[in-house]
Amino acid sequence: MCACSYVVLIPLCNICKILIGFGLCNCFFSINCTHNLNNMKKLYLFNFFFLFLLGNVLAQNQQDYSNNSxxxxxxxxxxxxxxxxxxxxxxxxxxxxxxxxxxxxxxxxxxxxxxxxxxxxxxxxxxxxxxxxxxxxxxxxxxxxxxxxxxxxxxxxxxxxxxxxxxxxxxxxxxxxxxxxxxxxKTDDDRDGNINEDDSDDLDGNGKITWMRIADPTGKYKLNTDDPRSLLMADATKGEIGKYILLPEGIDNDKDGEFNEDGDxxxxxxxxxxxxxxxxxxxxxxxxxxxxxxxxxxxxxxxxxxxxxxxxxxxxxxxxxxxxxxxxxxxxxxxxxxxxxxxxxxxxxxxxxxxxxxxxxxxxxxxxxxxxxxxxxxxxxxxxxxxxxxxVPKVAPDSARKEKKFNNEDAVASYLRWATGQGITNTFTPWKAVAHPDFPGQTVEVGGLDPFVLxxxxxxxxxxxxxxxxxxxxxxxxMAPQLDLINVKTEKVADGLTRVTLKVMNTGDLPTYTKIGDRSYFLKKIVVNVKSNANQTFVSGRKTQTLESIQGKEFKELTWLIKGTGKVTIEAGSPTTGSKSIEVSL
Missing domain, CATH: 3.40.630.10 (Zn peptidases)
Incomplete structure (x- = not known):
């Protein structure tokens, strides 16, 4: 809390209390509290400043990924x-x-x-x-x-x-x-009638759930010769023999032979x-x-x-x-x-x-x-x-650190090499022996790459x-789909008829909707509507019609034969494209 003597003398409004909650100086905001503002204009200016400052505080103070709050x-x-x-x-x-x-x-x-x-x-x-x-x-x-x-x-x-x-x-x-x-x-992942009974356990107490490697001749994993901090699956076709069992860190709490298989x-x-x-x-x-x-x-x-x-x-x-x-x-x-x-x-x-x-x-x-x-x-x-x-970016071996080209593809080893080059530390837990109740008499080590970092x-x-x-x-x-009505032509024909022709063009790069959308019958098609008056009659062409999807930079040509004089308004549109309209004189 700020030690300014007058802080306790001035009652705080809710905005001041919020600011104090963000660790901002009490005295600065207390003397500007809305209890001391004389009109709404000052209050508006203060609120605007508060919102601006709040956004900056959040942006400047954040040093890690966002929790829900x-x-x-x-x-x-x-x-x-x-x-x-x-x-x-x-x-x-x-x-x-x-x-x-x-x-x-x-x-x-x-x-x-x-x-x-x-x-x-x-x-x-x-x-x-x-x-x-x-x-x-x-x-x-x-x-x-x-x-x-x-x-x-x-x-x-x-x-x-x-x-x-x-x-x-x-x-x-x-x-x-x-x-x-x-x-x-809550789920019963192992289908044994119990719920969440076998979650992970932090065996080394470091606040991270990492891995366990158990020395065992029946294991399927071997140390990675490129970087022994990681393990690889042994390839029996190449005569390789596994020496380790690799499991997520924890205890077999329900004693069913599986580890951490039914946790939160x-x-x-x-x-x-x-x-x-x-x-x-x-x-x-x-x-x-x-x-x-x-x-x-x-x-x-x-x-x-x-x-x-x-x-x-x-x-x-x-x-x-x-x-x-x-x-x-x-x-x-x-x-x-x-x-x-x-x-x-x-x-x-x-x-x-x-x-x-x-x-x-x-x-x-x-x-x-x-x-x-x-x-x-x-x-x-x-x-x-x-x-x-x-x-994880691919990095070439650093000769200054006497690094050699990897013989195996391994995400953990690649990450560790990249992290070293970037000066990134505290993302790997060194392997450490622990006493494990499920493996009496066996060497069990906890460690490996930390969670989330890959x-x-x-x-x-x-x-x-x-x-x-x-x-x-x-x-x-x-690149969004967008409609335009182009190449509008009117042609006078016999008996007071006018032929109106135009192209409905998608000027965007993307289609007005997908081809799979045609199969669903759920997406909205392009609707073309011609607004006319009572003295105008459509001899051919529909006043209202729908168009299938138009691919990017492509078009559909439409024609109407209309009897009468005056003007008509042609509009084309869909929810995914917006609408476009033009006025045409007959």
Missing amino acids: TLAQRVKALAAKYPQLVKSKSLTQTIGGRDILMLTIGTGKTEQKPAVVVVGGVEGKHLLGVEMAIGFAEKLMASSTVDSIKTLLDKQTFYVFPNMSPDATEQYFAKAKNERSGNAT GGVAFNKNSSYNFKPFVAGAGEYAVSEKENRALFDWLFDAFNVYAVVTFGPTNNLSTPVTFNAPGVAKRIITSWFEADAKANALVSERYNKITKTKDAPKTQSESGDFSQWGYFHYGRLSFSTPGWW INPPYKMVDGIVAKHTDFIIGLAG
Whole structure:
């Protein structure tokens, strides 16, 4: 508390109390308390200054990934600082009582403008995805006075869901830091009739759940000759013999021979989607979309017909390397491959992504069953793009440190070499012998790579990653489908008839909606409507008609034969493209 003598003499308003809660000087804000302001103008100016300062305090003080409380503060600060551009709400709460937050960004009637959805936290271990989503919103708003961004926000909407796994991400801040994907739903993962009876245990008391290596001739692992701090699976075809059992750190609490197989962390958001859902898989849930957060997001998205693209910050990556068209997969009753036209759009966006972010050497990823980004395409019917945003960079051996080229591909050894080159420390726990009740008389060591570090970079790198991916999303929005009515021609024919011809063109790079959207019969088509008066008669051509998807830079030509004089108004539009109208004289 500030020691200024008059602090206790002046009553504090709620705003002052909030500021004190953020550790700001009491005396400065007490003398400016609203109890001492004489008119609303001063109050308005003070509130504006408070919101500006609050945003800066949050940005400057943060030194690590956001816990749920910090994320909520960042969301509230955005909505308060940019009330004309940002609306926030809680979509639902998880079983663990944590909010699924949502930001709507744009001007005016946001639901009537083409939109991009940005989703973070689909994988509970991927803290970076949360930062990328909320960071995108913050950087977009920081540039909201720039003309190009102002124009973008007038034309398009952004829906941001920063963290879909708040129960799981909170484990990063737990007393014993432990990677977790599932929410707080209680599950019987080992199907033994008991719930959460065999969780991880911090055997060495260092506040991290790492690994155990047990010296055992039946083990399948061997020390990595490139870096003995890591272990590799022994290859029997090469005559290699395993010497270690490798297990996550813990005790067999339920004495069933398995370790940590039924701990806290129930259903994973990224395994609970309806596309390619696999039952009886740990973390998948009893049935597809069983969880409140999945249901709430999907229900909301299905009502958002204006969404033309979904961007997911998660483990799947179809941006560094796009999907490939697979005709047999499209021919199946249950489609498992992107349509050719959609795959071409993915390739176009991938090219833009690599150019803007300048990322390289991305590892190949395999989508899990129930993956959200796959759902975004196959069941939601939108162009769905996903990237983890960061991976361990490939580094050449440093001759100054007498490093040699690796003989084996190993993520842990690669990370440790990279971390050494970057001066990163405290991300590896040296192996240490412990007495383990389940392995009497055997050598058991606890240690290894710390949780979270393989897929989350040091926090000091996050801002640069967020900046690049913000530029990418803005670039993606610049590729949005957009309609124009061009090459309008009128031709007088006999008996007072006029032939009107025009082209409905998609001037954007992306299709007005996906080919898979045609199969779902759910997405909204382009509606072309001709408004006429009572003295005008349509001899051919329909006053109102729908058009199938128009690919980027392509068009559909329409013709009408109209009897009468005066003017008609032709309008074309859809939720994903916006609308365009022209007036034509007959």
